[in-house]
Amino acid sequence: MNIDYSQEAPTVAGRLTLAQIEELVARPMATKPDKKFFIAISISSAFLLIGAICLGYTFYYGVGMWGNNQPVGWGFGIVNFVFWVGIGHAGTLISAILFLLRQKWRTGIARFAEAMTIFAVMCAGIFPIIHTGRPWLAGYLVPYPNQHGLWVNFISPLVWDVFAVSTYFTVSFVFWYVGLIPDFATMRDRTVSKFKKTIYSMFSLGWRHSNRHWTHYEKSYILLAGFATPLVLSVHTIVSFDFAVSILPGWHTTIFPPYFVAGAIFSGFAMVVTVLLFVRKIFNLEHIITLNHLEKMNKVILLTGMMVGYSYAMEFFIAWYSGVPAETFVFINRAFGPYAWAYWIMVSCNVIIPQFFWFRKIRRSIPAMFVIVILVNVGMWFERFVIVVTSLSRDFLPSSWAYFKPTIFDLGILLGSFGLFFTLVILFTKSLPVVSISEVKASADGAQPTHHGGAYNE
Amino acid sequence: MNNDKKIFGIAATFKTPDEIINAAKKVSSSGFTEFDVNTPYPVHGMDKAMKIKPSKLGFVTLVMGLSGASIALLFMYWTMSVDYPMVIGGKPFFALPAFIPVTFELTVLLATVSTVIAMIALFFRLPDNKHPLHDTDYMKSVSADKYGIVIESTDSKFDEKSVTDFLKNLNPLKIEIIYYPPEDSYPIFQPKFIIFLIVVAVLVSGGTYITLNKLLYTVPYNFMMDQDKLNPQKPSELFADGRGMRTPVEGTVARGFMPYPYTGQTNPPEVLANPYLPTKENLELGKSKFLTYCSPCHGNFADGDSRLRGQFPNPPTLHSTRARDFSDGMIYHIITNGQNVMPSYASQITREERWAVVNYIRVLQRAKNASDSDLIEMKKETGSNVTN
Structure with missing residues (x-):
């Protein structure tokens, strides 16, 4: 195999012209939804409906409908919360960190990954609120002056979570919207429908593609990326504090923040690949979201998968090395106790399966990577399950040990969160440009001045 | 062009x-x-x-x-x-x-x-x-x-x-x-725009009103207020008489609720003797209870001069000769039993606290009606040698 590594692979394959790129990305919004679209959205909204019904039961009868028991007070509610927040991490990583690292290949997938971030954080935000049992009182989480003269406890990791997740959502949303402004303007200028034009004009804010604006715009993009980078690392760190700041064996470890962040990127990339595989096929975006993109994402999955595997090993090592009996017990119990099945699903899906990505053939094979990323998603969900449930179900007092079994409502709400996520994703693909038109144009071949004919010729 | x-x-x-x-x-x-x-x-x-x-x-x-x-x-x-x-x-x-x-x-x-x-x-x-x-x-x-x-x-x-x-x-x-x-040009006061504003105002205010005053008092939001338990003053189907609150079993006395045998008598027996010495702690207790329960009518210094003056029949000063000549037992009896328009405070002030209040009233009386000999006594105690 002869690969010229001195040349960066083109981000847009097939030498498309700017007009062709725009046409490709804008086509789903200009055409009527087809049969495939309706089938997809009816499946996802059926899941959403199942979740809504289970949630209705939960609101009416209380959290007792779930499998949560004493001592496993944090059941699926928190497992799903951590899972979805983790999924959300890929978007900001791609749009912010890869932007700062000048990775041009990010342009094709950044918009989609950012949208997935927003939807995943929406799914995540639901869980802690419904877990309280009285979601209509969620406003108490915000420090506001009240007649009791009370404030929220700023020393509690749960309050940090409120600030971290809401900030993350807001900043991701702002980032996403800023990226969309030029695309809204492009859509405004190409649509023929008066109704659509009004909507696009409104959201484009009257953007004129002016270079006097572009200078500020590019500056703001760097500033936002600079802030979003530590933010994305902080969010899952703070989520891990929910566990690490407690004194429960199996949670009370300093490895949690980096371990959670690596796991979040791992699961987020797996989810982005899962969805992109469909999107590039259905909307004919194979030239913009190329195999090279997917291969690079698979490399990130391989790397973060090994970081996660290292964390699993290190947890065991520290449990033995610290000589704390409770800690040692918890980890032996994880691997060989009543939840051994969940533990070994987690290890095989997260550590062993991604090792196949060492092979270039597998990294570039659509069916193989599809199977692997689905298994990674499953494995990462089980990782959170293992962390939350095994530690709680057997803590210091053997007399209070209990086995956690989810009920049909737990499973229904989990299904519902997937329904919500995919419904939003499907609606997004038909209503907004799934690829950043201006960014892809800017990184296409011949889009920038040549060195001899333009800017650098003083 | x-x-x-x-x-x-x-x-x-x-x-x-x-x-x-x-x-x-x-x-x-x-x-x-x-x-x-x-x-x-x-x-x-x-x-x-x-x-x-x-x-x-x-x-x-x-x-x-x-x-x-x-x-x-x-x-x-x-x-x-x-x-x-x-x-x-x-x-x-x-x-x-x-x-x-x-x-x-x-x-x-x-x-x-x-x-x-x-x-x-x-x-x-x-x-x-x-x-x-x-x-x-x-x-x-x-x-x-x-x-x-x-x-x-x-x-x-x-x-x-x-x-x-x-x-x-x-x-x-x-x-x-x-x-x-x-x-x-877009005039602001177009009928369409005004109607739009009115509709928004009605929807927002109506929605807020219904949410805060109606919706939050329906199922399931009211589950916390409406629980399967006995509340004071509420009926209950559990008992034959339909009441939630129960009376004590006949012939029993609740703890701390020793019956007072002189209720209703105007002339209390002299057998009621103050069992508590006017120690500092006791007087502090008496002061706090006096300020809470007695001062609203009798005034902070028992002058009968309170913020309620003129709204009720004036409460008497406790510095009159008559009041000063009351025995401790008589003052205790008046607090426990009430007198004229003054109600009984037996349910609000415990037995010990009542005696503490009596001791404190004695302090107030002594302070307001001090004689020269008291002054000499006090100077001795404080060690002052000023002789005028």
């Missing part, structure tokens, strides 16, 4: 990024300042060609980020250490390490959101959907895949003919003269 229209500017479109860079260089070096380049994406090197200064947006970010950090820290300091200090987990009131996460989040939040708002509103002067460039062919082409430059009529060197010739020399695809759009 309609010459009545006012010219906004003259635009030229180009096909390649190299051409637009050259055009921008020529235009800026010919001394034009009021011109703009419109490209579907940022073209590298354009800022230099147009001689644009670097963006000052970063200052907004810096100032607002620092404000976010200090607002967060000051607010947490104020709530956790000043307004409602509480020891949590043995941490100090100002637990700086535990404040870092929220401080960081608020820094990021304020910095990013204000950067974007400042950029859009102050730097871009958007939203502006009425700009003359909108809906022109020029805008449509630079929005897609062409590169355009427009010299505006506000430039001091602007002249329709010379600018057109100048742009033509650059060999563009197309030259377009852009006019200001006809002025539209």
Whole structure:
């Protein structure tokens, strides 16, 4: 195999012209939804409906409908919360960190990954609120002056979570919207429908593609990326504090923040690949979201998968090395106790399966990577399950040990969160440009001045 | 062309990024300042060609980020250490390490959101959907895949003919003269708009009213208020008499509720003797109970001079000879039993507290009616040797 590594692979394959790129990305919004679209959205909204019904039961009868028991007070509610927040991490990583690292290949997938971030954080935000049992009182989480003269406890990791997740959502949303402004303007200028034009004009804010604006715009993009980078690392760190700041064996470890962040990127990339595989096929975006993109994402999955595997090993090592009996017990119990099945699903899906990505053939094979990323998603969900449930179900007092079994409502709400996520994703693909038109144009071949004919010729 | 229209500017479109860079260089070096380049994406090197200064947006970010950090820290300091200090987990009131996460989040939040708002509103002067460039062919082409430059009529060197010739020399695809759009006026007080405002007002206020006053008192929001348990003064189907509250079993006495045998008697027996010595603790207790229960009518110093004077039959002073001659037992009896309009305080003040109040009243009486001999006594106690 002869690969010229001195040349960066083109981000847009097939030498498309700017007009062709725009046409490709804008086509789903200009055409009527087809049969495939309706089938997809009816499946996802059926899941959403199942979740809504289970949630209705939960609101009416209380959290007792779930499998949560004493001592496993944090059941699926928190497992799903951590899972979805983790999924959300890929978007900001791609749009912010890869932007700062000048990775041009990010342009094709950044918009989609950012949208997935927003939807995943929406799914995540639901869980802690419904877990309280009285979601209509969620406003108490915000420090506001009240007649009791009370404030929220700023020393509690749960309050940090409120600030971290809401900030993350807001900043991701702002980032996403800023990226969309030029695309809204492009859509405004190409649509023929008066109704659509009004909507696009409104959201484009009257953007004129002016270079006097572009200078500020590019500056703001760097500033936002600079802030979003530590933010994305902080969010899952703070989520891990929910566990690490407690004194429960199996949670009370300093490895949690980096371990959670690596796991979040791992699961987020797996989810982005899962969805992109469909999107590039259905909307004919194979030239913009190329195999090279997917291969690079698979490399990130391989790397973060090994970081996660290292964390699993290190947890065991520290449990033995610290000589704390409770800690040692918890980890032996994880691997060989009543939840051994969940533990070994987690290890095989997260550590062993991604090792196949060492092979270039597998990294570039659509069916193989599809199977692997689905298994990674499953494995990462089980990782959170293992962390939350095994530690709680057997803590210091053997007399209070209990086995956690989810009920049909737990499973229904989990299904519902997937329904919500995919419904939003499907609606997004038909209503907004799934690829950043201006960014892809800017990184296409011949889009920038040549060195001899333009800017650098003083 | 309609010459009545006012010219906004003259635009030229180009096909390649190299051409637009050259055009921008020529235009800026010919001394034009009021011109703009419109490209579907940022073209590298354009800022230099147009001689644009670097963006000052970063200052907004810096100032607002620092404000976010200090607002967060000051607010947490104020709530956790000043307004409602509480020891949590043995941490100090100002637990700086535990404040870092929220401080960081608020820094990021304020910095990013204000950067974007400042950029859009102050730097871009958007939203502006009425700009003359909108809906022109020029805008449509630079929005897609062409590169355009427009010299505006506000430039001091602007002249329709010379600018057109100048742009033509650059060999563009197309030259377009852009006019200001006809002025539209939108009166605010259109009937449609007024009706819209009224509908919004009714929906918002009605929705708020229904949510707060009706919805939150329905199932399941009222489950917490409406529980399967006995509440005071509420009926219950569990008992034959239908009452939730029960009377004590006959012949029993609840703890601390020893029956008072002299209820209703006007002349209390002299057998009631004060079992408590007027120690400092006892007097402190008596003072607090006196101030709570007695002072509203009798006044803080038992002068019968209270804030209720004139609203009720005046309560008597407790410094009259009659009151001073009461035995301890008589005052205790009056507190327990009540007298004239004064009700019984037996249910509010416990037995021990009542005797403490009696002791305190004695102190007040002695203080208000002190004799010279008391003064000598006091001087002895305090060690003062002033003799006048």
